[in-house]
Amino acid sequence: MLLLQDIMTAVERTVDERTSLAEVIKIMKERKWNVIPVIGGDGYLAGVFTRSELYEAILDGVSLTEEVGHYLKRNVAVMPLHTPYEVVEKIVRGSKVGTGVVINEADKVIGLFTKTDMVTALLNETNSLKEQIETIMNTSHLGAVMADGANQIVYVNDRISEMVGLHKEDMLGYEFTKIFEKIDTSKAHMKDIKIREEQFILRLSHYRTVQGKKGVIALFQDRSEVEMIAQELETVKNLHSTLETAIDHAYDGILMIDQKKKITMVSPPLLKLFNVVKEDILGKNVEEVFPQLNLTVVLKSGEADLSDFMEINGIKYIVNRIPVLQGEEVIGVLGKITFRQLNEVNALFKKLERSQSNNVKQAETARFSWDEIITQDPYTKKLKKSAAKAAKGRSTVLIRGESGTGKELFAHAIHNSSTRKDENFVIVNCAAIPEHLLESEFFGYEAGAFTGARQKRTFGKFDMANGGTLFLDEIGDMSLSLQAKLLRVLQEGEFYRVGSTERVHVDVRIIAATNRSLEEMVRNGEFREDLYYRLNVISLQIPPLRKRIADVEILINTIMKELNRLIGTSITGIDDHAKRLLMCYEWPGNIRELRNVLERAMTFSEFGKIQIEDLPDYMIEKVHVVPENKEPKLALAESAELSAIKIALAEADDNKSKAAKLLGISRSGLYEKLKKYGL
Structure with missing residues (x-):
């Protein structure tokens, strides 16, 4: 491969714009250059002085004491040192001066590349190739x-x-x-x-x-x-x-490569683990298909090697890399991928789990971003966009939704995409703290403020969240007296610690969440109206899972990966019949219930895939699933009709015409049933 640095003409000397024509001509004569680079006052290339410019200056009768800066070509072809030869050739061919200026990483001039250099390089390359071909053919x-x-x-x-x-x-x-x-x-x-x-x-x-x-x-x-x-x-x-x-x-995943790094053999367990098709990877370069396995390192070292823990879809695995020898020559590598819980790796799993349990999560850090709120539902996608816009401001955000819908995830993501993302994110569950402790929990207290108080000042959640975000979960469970004090902080940006008369100023953004109807609580006198309006500046209503049924499948895949990692299982999928049942279930407990059901099923599963018998009995009894060998239109019972409609909509990606065709009914008939079931 031709390299520009090997074929250019090096420039050991340059001139600046104030150099006289006489000095420039002298250098061009000594160096036998037709072109000379000229440097500007900033130390970088200003242009080039060519022989044609010299002729014009002489014909114009210009004094040789004149500065060269008045006679430059400033539109110059400039080439970084590492420019590929093919690009260099195009630049030089199109250059009006027939010469390119070569610069280094610091944009300083280091050489020239002329058409003569290009022709010489091509001749040398041609001769070299000819010699190489003759050597190959003769040997x-x-x-x-x-x-x-x-x-x-x-x-x-x-x-x-x-x-x-x-x-x-x-x-x-x-x-x-x-x-x-x-x-x-x-x-x-x-x-x-x-x-x-x-x-x-x-x-x-x-x-x-x-x-x-x-x-x-x-x-x-x-x-x-x-x-x-x-x-x-x-x-x-x-x-x-x-x-x-x-x-x-073989029980383990097995992969073999040859000297050329090509995949020559692969076992079914490995195909299942990485969810690939045998025909798609055989003969391919292992570094392109499985770079994470790092098998090629053994081709160079010739020594067996054991990897650290690695992970895919939440399943942890280790790679035993074994050289395949012919005499003393390494002719390939055998990779043994262990991912099932065998005795010889069980101790390593326990060691990893102990290490993970020691990583205490800090309550002052938001852990989730928008990427971790996964959805295909149009409304929820729009909600994410609205929340992301709201995150950029300072206004209070009220997140509404049933229990288990992911209100806290939205709060984390809002903080992480706000201007306060580098500050603390403090969480207070208003329903989990006894009412008589909430005030001191919020505002802190002075030494000896009450019986049992510590003998030194204690800071509260507002102190911890100063400059950052305070997330008030289950805000509807806060007492009326504390609501009044919270309102003061929101309006004035200040509070008093328990037992103190000193005002404390804070800058805290509030994100609140509730699964209760605050409007009804205001009407019943259970929630302050002024605080309600203060909190309800930006309101986000997260839909329940039953209204975003298209999200169930992608949530299942995501949660399974996470659970494989957390509970040490090796579940690679779900049986079709079990998946249909999960798609038809109403999910009153929303995403939290879905996660719990999957954790139970993955713990009980014995076949690498979740079967319908691994699911809770209450789900199996409640949901009537259309048999796998029948189309949805064969569901005749009233109790199965709703399930059949949901399955058809899911299979048709919410296309009503396709769903109606699957069900064997007209499109208008489908709309009547959608209205009937409130879908």
Whole structure:
């Protein structure tokens, strides 16, 4: 590969715009340059002074004491040092001065690249390639002959000279068909041919000469060599079949690569673990398909190696990399991927779990972003966009929704995408703290403020959240007296610690969440109206899972990956019948219930996939699933009709026409049923 730094003309000396024409001409004469780079006052390239500019200056009668800066070409082709040769060639061809200026990483001039440099480089490269091709042909076992468009032999190698018993000098320039009388050169072909009582295989092909005529290339190979290769290949194929049978029945994931890093064998457990198809990966470069396995390191080292814990879809695994040797040569690598809970890795799993349990999560840090709120539901997508816009401001946000819908996730994501993301995110569950402790929990207290108080000042949640965000979960469970004090903080930005008369100023953004109707609580006198309006500046209503049924499947896949990692299971999927049941269930407990059901099912599963018997009995009794061998339109019972409609909509990606066709009813009939069931 041609490198610009190897073929450019180095520039050891440059001039600036104030240099006189006389000095510039002197340098150009000494260096034999037609072009000289000129540096501006900032130390970078200002332009170039060319020989044509010199001629014009002389014809204009300009004094040689004039500064060169008045006679520059400033539109100059500039090339970074690492520019590929193909790009360099295009730049130089299109350059008006026929020369490009080469700069380094600091944009400083270090060389010139001219058309002369380009021609010289091409000639050197051509000669080098010619020598390489001749070396290859002379050291191969193939006899090679090349004839031009006039059928005159222009190239022969040593091997063909030995085959026909003639010196190369006696063959060059002669007609091809006079030396090889029995060979038909009119079309490309492959055939057996006898030369001096020896059997050879001839491969004849054509090429286009520089003049556009058809030339001939003939390659001769000893037939006995081909037969020997075929026998060796058959032996290898038999060994391959034996090894492949063993690998197909292996318990662990097995992957084998050759010296060229190509995948040659793979076991079914590995295909299942990485969710790939055998035909799609065989013969591919392992670094492109499975770079994380790092098998090629053993090709270089020749030593067996054991990886650290790795993970896919929440399933942890380790890779045992074993070199395949032929004598002392490494001819491949065998990768053994252990991901099931075998005795020999159980201790490592326990060690990892202990390590994870020691990583205490900080309550002052928001852990989730928008990427972790996964949805295909149009309304929820729009809600995420609205919440992301709201996050940029300072206004209070009220998040509404049933229990388990993910209100806290939205609060985390809002903080993480706000200007306060580098500050604390403090969570207070108003329903989990006794009412008499809420005030001190919020505002802190002075030493000895009440019986049992510590003998030093204690800071509250507002202190911790100063400059950041305070998330008030279950805000509807806050007492009226504390509501009044919270309102003061929101309005005035200040509060008093319990037992203190000193005002404390804070800058805290409030995000509140509730699963209760605050409007009804206001009407019943259970929630302050002024606080309600203060909190309800930006309101986000998160829909329940039953109203975003299209999200169930993607949530299942995401939660399963996480649970595989947390509880140490190796579940790779869900049986179709079980999946249909999960899709038809109403999910009154929303995403929290879905997670709990999956954790139970993955714990009970014994077959690598969740079966319907792994699901809770209350779900199986409540949901009537359409049998797998029937289409939704065959569901006749009233109790199964709703399930059939949901399945059809899911399979049709909410396309009403397709869903109606699956159900065997008209589109208007489907709309009537959607209205009937409130879908």
